[in-house]
Amino acid sequence: MKGTQLGEFEEVVLLSIASLWDDAYSVAVLEVLNKRLARPMSLGAVHRTMQRLEEKRLVSSRFGEASAERGGRRKRLFTVTMAGEQALRETRRVRNELWDNISETAFGN
Amino acid sequence: MKRETNSPPRWAERLIENMAAPHLREEILGDLFELFQKRSMRLGELPAQWLYVLDVILLIHPRLWRKNATAARLTQHSTDFSKPNPIVMLNNYIKVAFRKLNRQKSYTLINTISLSLGIACAILIFTLVRYHLSFEDFHADKDRIYRIYSELHGEKISYSTGVPNPLGQAFRAEHDVAQKVGRIAFLPKRVVSLNPQKKFEEDIAFADADFFDIFNFPLIEGDSRSVLREPNTALITKQTARKYFGNTAAVGQLLRIDDSLMVRVTGVLRDLPPNTDFHSQIFVPFVNLQDHSPWMVEKDWWMSVNKEMQCFVRLKPGVTAASVNKAVLPAISSTHYDKEMAKYFRFKLQPLSDVHFNMDLRGKVDKKNLQTFGWIGFFLVLTACVNFVNLATAQAVGRSREIGVRKALGSREGSLFWQFMIETAIIATGALVIAAGLAHLALPFVNRLFEINLSINPFQDKTLPVFLGILLIVVIFCSGAYPGLILARFQPVAALKGKLTLQTPGMFSVRRGLVIGQFAISQLLIIGTLVITSQLRYSQQADMGFQKEAVVILPIPDNQQTKIKTLGTELSRLSGIDNVTFFDTPPASDAIGSTNIQFDMRPEPEKFSISIKAADDQYVPMFKIPLIAGRNLFISDTIREYLLNETAVKALGLKTSDDALGKPATINGRRGTIVGVVKDFHFRSLRLAIEPLCLTTHSEVYNSCALKINLSYMATTIDQMKAEWTNIYPSSIFTYQFMDEDIERFYKLDNMLLRLIQAFAAVAIFVGCLGLYGLVSFMANQKTKEIGVRKVLGANTSDILWLFGKEFIRLLLIAFMLAAPLALWIMSRWLNDFAYHIVPGPGVFALALMTTFSVASITVAFRSVKASMINPIMTLRTE
Numbered sequence: 011m012k013g014t015q016l017g018e019f020e021e022v023v024l025l026s027i028a029s030l031w032d033d034a035y036s037v038a039v040l041e042v043l044n045k046r047l048a049r050p051m052s053l054g055a056v057h058r059t060m061q062r063l064e065e066k067r068l069v070s071s072r073f074g075e076a077s078a079e080r081g082g083r084r085k086r087l088f089t090v091t092m093a094g095e096q097a098l099r100e101t102r103r104v105r106n107e108l109w110d111n112i113s114e115t116a117f118g119n
Numbered sequence: 120m121k122r123e124t125n126s127p128p129r130w131a132e133r134l135i136e137n138m139a140a141p142h143l144r145e146e147i148l149g150d151l152f153e154l155f156q157k158r159s160m161r162l163g164e165l166p167a168q169w170l171y172v173l174d175v176i177l178l179i180h181p182r183l184w185r186k187n188a189t190a191a192r193l194t195q196h197s198t199d200f201s202k203p204n205p206i207v208m209l210n211n212y213i214k215v216a217f218r219k220l221n222r223q224k225s226y227t228l229i230n231t232i233s234l235s236l237g238i239a240c241a242i243l244i245f246t247l248v249r250y251h252l253s254f255e256d257f258h259a260d261k262d263r264i265y266r267i268y269s270e271l272h273g274e275k276i277s278y279s280t281g282v283p284n285p286l287g288q289a290f291r292a293e294h295d296v297a298q299k300v301g302r303i304a305f306l307p308k309r310v311v312s313l314n315p316q317k318k319f320e321e322d323i324a325f326a327d328a329d330f331f332d333i334f335n336f337p338l339i340e341g342d343s344r345s346v347l348r349e350p351n352t353a354l355i356t357k358q359t360a361r362k363y364f365g366n367t368a369a370v371g372q373l374l375r376i377d378d379s380l381m382v383r384v385t386g387v388l389r390d391l392p393p394n395t396d397f398h399s400q401i402f403v404p405f406v407n408l409q410d411h412s413p414w415m416v417e418k419d420w421w422m423s424v425n426k427e428m429q430c431f432v433r434l435k436p437g438v439t440a441a442s443v444n445k446a447v448l449p450a451i452s453s454t455h456y457d458k459e460m461a462k463y464f465r466f467k468l469q470p471l472s473d474v475h476f477n478m479d480l481r482g483k484v485d486k487k488n489l490q491t492f493g494w495i496g497f498f499l500v501l502t503a504c505v506n507f508v509n510l511a512t513a514q515a516v517g518r519s520r521e522i523g524v525r526k527a528l529g530s531r532e533g534s535l536f537w538q539f540m541i542e543t544a545i546i547a548t549g550a551l552v553i554a555a556g557l558a559h560l561a562l563p564f565v566n567r568l569f570e571i572n573l574s575i576n577p578f579q580d581k582t583l584p585v586f587l588g589i590l591l592i593v594v595i596f597c598s599g600a601y602p603g604l605i606l607a608r609f610q611p612v613a614a615l616k617g618k619l620t621l622q623t624p625g626m627f628s629v630r631r632g633l634v635i636g637q638f639a640i641s642q643l644l645i646i647g648t649l650v651i652t653s654q655l656r657y658s659q660q661a662d663m664g665f666q667k668e669a670v671v672i673l674p675i676p677d678n679q680q681t682k683i684k685t686l687g688t689e690l691s692r693l694s695g696i697d698n699v700t701f702f703d704t705p706p707a708s709d710a711i712g713s714t715n716i717q718f719d720m721r722p723e724p725e726k727f728s729i730s731i732k733a734a735d736d737q738y739v740p741m742f743k744i745p746l747i748a749g750r751n752l753f754i755s756d757t758i759r760e761y762l763l764n765e766t767a768v769k770a771l772g773l774k775t776s777d778d779a780l781g782k783p784a785t786i787n788g789r790r791g792t793i794v795g796v797v798k799d800f801h802f803r804s805l806r807l808a809i810e811p812l813c814l815t816t817h818s819e820v821y822n823s824c825a826l827k828i829n830l831s832y833m834a835t836t837i838d839q840m841k842a843e844w845t846n847i848y849p850s851s852i853f854t855y856q857f858m859d860e861d862i863e864r865f866y867k868l869d870n871m872l873l874r875l876i877q878a879f880a881a882v883a884i885f886v887g888c889l890g891l892y893g894l895v896s897f898m899a900n901q902k903t904k905e906i907g908v909r910k911v912l913g914a915n916t917s918d919i920l921w922l923f924g925k926e927f928i929r930l931l932l933i934a935f936m937l938a939a940p941l942a943l944w945i946m947s948r949w950l951n952d953f954a955y956h957i958v959p960g961p962g963v964f965a966l967a968l969m970t971t972f973s974v975a976s977i978t979v980a981f982r983s984v985k986a987s988m989i990n991p992i993m994t995l996r997t998e
Contacts, residue, residue: 036150052177053150061143061182073146079156083149 016068016101022047023059024098027069028090035074035085036060060088068094127155128168131175140184147178208534209541216542219518226514227546229893230507233886234550234598237503238590239557240882243565244496245586246558246573248489253394254475258335260433263298265440265468267430267448268480272463273728277713278479280429282466283421287327287430289455294447297432301330304408304415305399305427310676310851312375313363320852321359323376324399325408333433334397340370341386347404353382354402357390376403378677378850380411393572396475396483421455421464422788423714426481432468440468463715488872495879498640500594502883505633506890507543507598512630513897515606522606523615535607543599551591568871601629631930634894637887638934638971639941644880645967646942650959651873654950655866657805657957663862664800665706665742670858671826671837672705673844676851678821680756689843690826695836698741698827702734703820706742707802707862713810714787718771727770730802730810731787733817739797741827748776749795756818760794761786767811768796786813801955804865808954825858884971888978895923895979899986907991919987920980927979928972935968942967 016024026042027034040056063069074085090098132148139147151174159167220227258264267286269279287302303326312318328347331338331354338346339357346354353374360369372384382403391397408416415428434443448466456464469480476482525535559575566573575583675683683701691699704711713728732738736754739746739762752760761784768776776796784793799809828836841853863870899906906919943959950956 036146037153040154053154053174054178054180054183057147057150057178058180058182079153080149081152083145083152085149085153086146 016097019055020059020063020068021098021101023056024063024068024090024094027060027063027088028095028098032087034088037085039088063094064088066093067091068097127152127171131172135175135178135183138179138184143183147183151175208538212538212541213545215538216545219542220545223514225896226510226893229889230510230546231550231553233503233506233889234547234594235553235557236882236886237500238551238554238594239561240499240879241496241590242554242558242575242587243561244492246562246575246583247565247569248492249580249582250394250571250573251475251484251489255395255471257392257394258333258471261471263434263436263438264333264471265432265434265443266471266474266480267432267466268469269424270465270467271424271713271728272465273713273715274726275728277728279424279426280480281424281426282428282430283424283464284416284428285421285455286451286466289451290430290432290447293451293454296434296438296443296447298435299329299332299433301327301333301431302405303327303330303429303431304405304412304425305429306412307427308674309377311401312850313372315850317363318850318852319362320854321401322399323401323403324397325403325405325411327405330402330431333431336391336397337389338386339389340368343386346386347402349385350404350406351380351382352385352404354386354388355384356388356400359400360384360387374401376401376411380407382407422460424464431471440470443468484868488868491872492875495644495876498644499879499883499886500590501597502637502640502886502890504594504597505637506886506893507546508601509630509633509890510893510897511539511543511598511602512605513894515602515609516901518606519609519614522609523611523613526609526611527615532607536603539603539606540595540599543603544595547591547595547598550594551587555587565875568874630894634891634927634930635934635937637890638931638975639938641880641883641887642935642938642967642971643942643945644876644883645970646938646959646963647946648873648877648880649963649966650942650946650950650957651869651876653959653963654953654957655869655873658866658869658953658955659863661801661805661955663707664798665744667707667742667858667862669828669830670742671828671840672856672858672861673824673826673840674854675701675822675824676848678819680818682847683818683821683824686824686844686847689847690824690840693836693839693843695829695832695839696826697829698737699824700735700737700741701818701821701824702732702738703817703822704732705823705825705858705861706732706744706800707804707865709803709865711802716767716811716813717785719782719784725771727811729767729770729786730812732802732812732814733820734814735816735818735821738814741825744800745798747796747798749780749793751795752814752816753794755816758789758791758815758817760815761791762795762797762814763793764797764809764812765799766809767813770811784813786815791815805955806865806953884974888974891927891975891978892982895927895982898923899982903986903989903994906986906989907994910987910991911995916984916987920983923979923983923986924976927975931968931972931975935964935971938967939964 022043023039026039026046030038030042036053036056039060040051040053043051043056060069064071068091069088070091071086071088074087076082076084132151135147135151136144151171154174155167155171158170162170255261266280267282267290269282271277271279284302287300290297291300303324306323306325308320309323310318311321311323326347331343331346337343338354341354346352355363355369355374363369363374364372369384369387374382374384376382380403388402391400403411415425434440444467448468449461452461452464452466469477474480474482476484476486478485522535525538530538555575562573562575675686687699687701690696711730711732713730715724716727716729717724734752736752738744739751746762747765749762752762763771763779765776768779771779773779779793779796782793783790785791797814801809802812826840837855840855844853845851902922906922909919909922942964946959950959
């Protein structure tokens with residue numbers, strides 16, 4: 011099924027959105043990711059991913075309040091949808107199953 | 120506070136503003152701004168700006184400007200099924216169009232012919248108009264070039280292209296507004312000789328060196344800095360150089376101008392372009408005018424204006440013509456004239472672009488005429504389009520089944536419309552190609568008529584392809600849009616059943632209107648042709664008030680009295696010559712100046728100005744100008760006596776002509792006695808009213824002589840005249856003119872206008888008839904059954920003819936109602952240019968109506984007779 015497959019970056023962005031809960035917008039997501047992943051990334055990349063997620067209906071968006079620190083512009087706030095939650099859980103389940111099947115000696119060191 | 124001063128780079132913000140899709144714009148800008156604020160707090164402003172730009176660059180990606188993806192997907196879905204592939208359909212449209220055009224050959228032929236005739240006329244008119252508009256447009260800084268002209272404020276204002284000789288110098292020396300001031304004196308038809316055998320008649324100009332700084336007439340040989348700075352030098356054009364010297368170098372050669380001037384060629388000019396009003400082939404320094412024609416440059420002579428003594432200036436940048444007209448030129452008037460005369464002599468600037476068009480100042484073409492041509496061209500194209508619309512709407516019914524099938528298979532109105540437009544485009548493009556060919560063929564005739572040298576060359580003239588492109592698009596839309604809409608709106612069910620007829624009220628009334636319009640245009644042009652023809656005939660055959668037949672005019676190259684005397688006696692001895700007279704201007708001539716008059720003991724000069732003709736005692740008897748009081752002039756070489764015309768007597772406020780006799784008068788500063796009064800005669804063209812005139816003897820200014828010859832021995836007489844004349848003036852070239860031909864030249868422009876309008880009227884009528892023919896054929900096809908039934912019931916041919924005719928007669932009459940008042944208005948405006956003109960009577964209008972009526976009825980009858988002759992069995996059996 012198209013849309014349920016999450017890419018690696020999509021997954022972390024989606025997770026960040028979920029973790030930010032009520033204040034999930036692009037700059038906030040960018041900051042979370044910068045802190046956690048410790049690798050340089052651009053606003054553009056985050057933006058595009060969030061658009062893609064929305065097209066896949068994994069997140070939904072609404073406009074927030076306008077604020078002075080944004081030069082009087084509104085921010086777009088994202089919320090993870092049911093489908094998004096489903097996708098995250100599914101990914102996690104697959105990962106967990108995979109982890110569970112790894113024997114202690116598998117890494118060979 | 121700090122926040123206020125910090126701001127992201129404006130250009131990057133703009134970039135995003137322009138690139139981002141609308142639904143993303145606000146959010147992205149906000150994000151970028153927020154990031155910028157945070158970074159500039161942490162890192163400082165400059166790094167923040169760098170990072171801002173970096174972010175902007177990294178944002179560039181199709182997603183930035185792509186439409187809202189969800190929305191886009193939706194529209195794609197809904198159009199997947201119904202939108203035909205336009206490229207594939209185009210193929211089909213073109214194929215169908217060609218088949219259809221091929222099948223209906225007469226329809227195609229009529230449309231193509233009428234469109235190509237209309238377009239050909241439009242192309243010719245465009246080329247002509249553009250040629251005239253391009254005059255003098257190749258000079259650098261042409262917006263700052265002006266000619267100074269004179270306004271002579273007498274009782275009436277008269278205009279002269281010339282200025283007093285010292286004015287140029289005064290303008291240069293006393294005022295600091297001009298970059299360059301160039302005086303130039305034009306002397307037409309001087310004799311230039313290389314040696315006694317090789318003589319040519321040439322227009323010569325005496326010009327200041329500055330003249331060639333003002334105007335862009337480049338040298339191809341010689342030193343451009345020294346041109347015309349030394350006396351006794353000359354510049355000649357390339358073509359003159361070739362004519363005179365063949366392939367040998369022209370520079371350094373000597374030329375003799377008339378008998379008075381020797382000049383050395385120091386430069387060769389590139390041939391003057393066709394779109395300039397400067398025609399002189401030889402340019403000589405202005406200072407040499409003193410040697411050649413001292414009378415033109417009498418020192419500081421401010422009191423007379425010669426139209427050939429002109430002055431061109433290029434103003435400094437930033438100086439406006441209005442300011443010069445308001446301050447500088449009146450200042451010159453008031454410095455150099457006394458108070459009275461400063462009121463009389465006023466000078467103005469005429470923009471260079473106006474020189475070709477200002478008819479008061481000897482312009483060549485009236486802009487009004489160009490406008491008329493423009494309108495005619497427009498109307499001709501319009502008639503052709505009207506034909507197309509009429510025929511196409513009529514034909515539309517014939518293809519209703521095709522439309523029905525197409526609609527049933529899912530064609531939309533839009534695609535049907537475009538299909539029809541493609542058909543129109545094919546016809547129109549074909550017509551355009553034919554029209555270009557026609558225009559090319561007709562060009563030599565137009566060139567000969569106007570004595571110009573036009574060419575249609577789309578590679579040289581960039582505006583022509585643009586014009587053709589626009590014309591094509593306009594024609595396609597004018598002719599295709601309405602029938603296309605009609606076609607596209609057919610109801611599929613009715614169309615499939617073939618139940619459409621033209622009797623739908625809306626459709627038919629539009630076509631009726633179009634036919635009316637067409638008739639009206641034709642009638643307008645016919646009335647115009649008739650009025651112009653009769654006015655010109657009137658002008659040329661009108662009694663001018665003097666005898667003009669069998670009079671030959673010879674020029675007199677110089678006015679050495681002894682030579683003139685000898686010529687007079689020798690010529691009058693010839694057997695075929697009845698009479699000889701010497702004078703400065705013939706009885707009718709446009710080249711006549713006017714001056715002031717002080718009559719009798721009156722203290723002030725009169726308010727009106729008077730024209731003056733110098734002529735010997737034979738003038739009045741020879742031209743049979745009737746004397747109504749007093750006697751003719753006595754023989755004299757100087758000004759002693761004056762003859763006045765009736766208008767002058769009236770203008771002086773005298774009751775009878777006898778009151779003027781014996782009174783002294785000072786005219787142009789010379790005193791004389793009035794000895795007689797002549798009957799008014801037209802001493803200029805009939806465009807101008809007769810004004811005060813005086814005749815006097817003044818042999819110094821005689822420059823022509825007229826001979827009354829016996830027409831039966833004309834050839835031998837002219838040979839003898841030539842022999843005598845060349846004997847006396849060996850260094851000049853013998854030319855002669857017949858007086859009546861000379862007078863016809865007044866109306867040369869009008870004659871050209873007439874020819875063109877005649878041609879256009881013919882085209883308009885022809886195109887109209889083609890359309891009419893097509894329409895009637897179509898009606899006949901539609902009505903075959905009706906005609907059959909009528910015939911079976913006993914109608915004869917004339918009844919059937921009436922069936923077709925009555926409709927058209929009604930339309931014709933309505934068209935006439937529209938055309939007649941419009942034509943009357945336009946033509947009376949044209950006639951008002953003539954002081955003496957005809958009044959267009961009802962005859963003209965009746966004739967126009969009759970012409971269109973007969974042409975239309977022949978066309979209609981031609982087709983409908985055929986329709987009415989068919990045996991009804993043939994038509995009724997088709998069921």
